[in-house]
Amino acid sequence: MLKIGTEHIKNAGLQKQIVLELVDAKQLPYPNTHFDLVLSNSLIHHLPDPLPFLQEIKRVLKPKGAILIRDLIRPADRETLHNLVESIGTEYDSHQKQLFADSLHAAFTLDEVNQLISQANLQDVKVYQSSDRHWTAERSFGG
Incomplete structure (x- = not known):
């Protein structure tokens, strides 16, 4: 993903504006209150315990910084999960469908996400x- 992203950045001539780095989301190598915005897409369901990541977001984000996190939501029951997997289309093979089902199964409910956000002390x-x-967690600039 980083290789493809780097190619896209180069092709767009945005090397001075965008830098991609491979880092541990639970131990970010950035100083406190460093970023104006933290953006995350489809990471949370891959983490056995997302709380350290959310705590790192709080640490590296400026006090009035913005947050945009999006991830899969765990369906309420097996039937809903099955229907979502079947809805992705015939262009996906059985292995890809199983990976999607596994990701949905590993995802969090809205209540669980709200509890994690609260535990990380992320305000507003x-x-x-x-x-x-999908679920989304957002905070506008300025809190």
Whole structure:
């Protein structure tokens, strides 16, 4: 992903504006209150315990910084999970469908996400279901 991203950045001529780095999301190598915005897409469900990552977001984010996190939401039951997997289309093979099912199964509910956000002491973050398969947590600039 980083290799492809780097190619896209180079092709767009944005090497001075965008830098990609491979880092541990639970121990970010950045100083406190360093960033204006933290953006995360589809990472949380891959973490056995996302709390350290959310605590790192709080640490590296400026006090009035913005947050945009999006991830899969765990379906309420097996039937809903099955229907979501089947809805992704015929262009996906059985292995890809199984990976998607595994990701949905590993995802968090809205209540669990709200509890994690609270435990990380991230203030003024709105958590909501943003599609049939995603939740979003956001905070605008300025808190």
